[in-house]
Amino acid sequence: MLAAATGPSAYWYVTRGTGVVALLLLTTGLVLGVLTSTRWAAPRWPRFVVSGLHRSVTLFALAFVVVHVLTTILDSYTPIGLKDAIIPFVSHYRPIWVGFGAVAFDLLLALILTSLLRARVGFRAWRYVHWFAYAAWPVALVHAFGTGSDARSGWFGLLALLSIGSVVAAVLWRAIEARTAPGSVRVAGASAAVVVPVIVGIWALTGPLHTGWAARAGTPSTLLAARSVQVTKLVTVGAGPRLPAAPYDASLSGQVSESGAGGDGLVTVGLVGSASGGSKGVLHVTLRGVPLEGGGIQMTGSSVTFGPQSAPQAYSGSILSLNGSQLEASVRDASGNSLALQIDLQLDQSSRTFSGSLHVT
Numbered sequence: 001m002l003a004a005a006t007g008p009s010a011y012w013y014v015t016r017g018t019g020v021v022a023l024l025l026l027t028t029g030l031v032l033g034v035l036t037s038t039r040w041a042a043p044r045w046p047r048f049v050v051s052g053l054h055r056s057v058t059l060f061a062l063a064f065v066v067v068h069v070l071t072t073i074l075d076s077y078t079p080i081g082l083k084d085a086i087i088p089f090v091s092h093y094r095p096i097w098v099g100f101g102a103v104a105f106d107l108l109l110a111l112i113l114t115s116l117l118r119a120r121v122g123f124r125a126w127r128y129v130h131w132f133a134y135a136a137w138p139v140a141l142v143h144a145f146g147t148g149s150d151a152r153s154g155w156f157g158l159l160a161l162l163s164i165g166s167v168v169a170a171v172l173w174r175a176i177e178a179r180t181a182p183g184s185v186r187v188a189g190a191s192a193a194v195v196v197p198v199i200v201g202i203w204a205l206t207g208p209l210h211t212g213w214a215a216r217a218g219t220p221s222t223l224l225a226a227r228s229v230q231v232t233k234l235v236t237v238g239a240g241p242r243l244p245a246a247p248y249d250a251s252l253s254g255q256v257s258e259s260g261a262g263g264d265g266l267v268t269v270g271l272v273g274s275a276s277g278g279s280k281g282v283l284h285v286t287l288r289g290v291p292l293e294g295g296g297i298q299m300t301g302s303s304v305t306f307g308p309q310s311a312p313q314a315y316s317g318s319i320l321s322l323n324g325s326q327l328e329a330s331v332r333d334a335s336g337n338s339l340a341l342q343i344d345l346q347l348d349q350s351s352r353t354f355s356g357s358l359h360v361t
Helices: 010-037 047-074 082-086 095-116 123-133 136-147 154-177 183-206
Strands: 248-259 267-275 282-291 297-307 315-323 326-332 338-348 353-360
Touching: 010 047, 010 136, 010 154, 047 082, 047 095, 082 095, 095 123, 095 136, 136 154, 136 183, 154 183, 248 338, 267 353, 282 315, 282 338, 297 326, 297 338, 315 338
Parallel strands: none
Antiparallel strands: 248 267, 248 353, 267 282, 282 297, 297 315, 315 326, 326 338, 338 353
16 A cells, blocks of 8 residues: 555645745845845946846746746645636635735736836836835745745744845835935835734734644645544553653554545545554554555655654654655654654555554654
8 A cells, every 4th residue: 555655746846945946036036126226236236237137036036936836736736726826816725825826926927027018018107017016025925824835844934034134124225215205105115114024924923833724724624634534543552651762662553544535636544553552652644645556655745643642642743754665754742852753564455454663763
């Protein structure tokens, strides 16, 4: 059942990578745009260099957004189509937050098209669209937090803080330097530079960075099943209140369950077992993926919980490596303590059970 399984699809990795790079390029383009509007220049950075760099970075951002959209559509894990990427708020998968991504995409397209047709649309119309397109940055930031797989990662939080800090500094500096602009406009710009990031930060802390966001964001129930598949649990005997001190080895035994392909074409495989009769932990592994000919799945997602019988979900994490029937997982408890699990399984297809060994470090 597991022999043909692999890691998440290449599309999933490309989607994640291009999304992060596109956000960084949008941030850079926005900062350069502010510098261009103030006619900033330096001995080694003439104004035409800053302006040209601004255009090039914006085009690169659009290119990465296009790849991000295409790989999202091609990846079968999430039911997102071309219509969902262009028309805001019609997606069945996290409709609001995917919709923000569609809005940012449409704004970027409008910016590029009006820039190419600037001689035809006129300077005033182009300028209005150009300024309005700056809204693509905060909209894209909300989209990244609302739908991104890395929203709760420390490195992504650091990149988001650096991006927000750069934009806030640039806009505040623009408000100070715009001496010929009306005072009300300068105050409004400076206020927006502070208020918008604060609102986004409060929303992120209470939403995407908080437990249970996947369900509240509008993730289809068929995908949520990958995290909470219903399987028959084993009755273990003699479970202790705590796990032994790592490292240690234990034998495994348990049961296997498999749900058929749903509307999204994915199947879920569940493994629930006890380590050394339960005295050294209860293990629960969930694999989600595309069924392959001849058996097995191409894994697109996973979850792992491990703990004593009194708290079987004390540690949670995901599969890091899957090679045939050998699995490596990383799990962490609420205090940040982590365990590495090395699992070697022998499956019995007829009885839908498994046995094997577990090495904990």
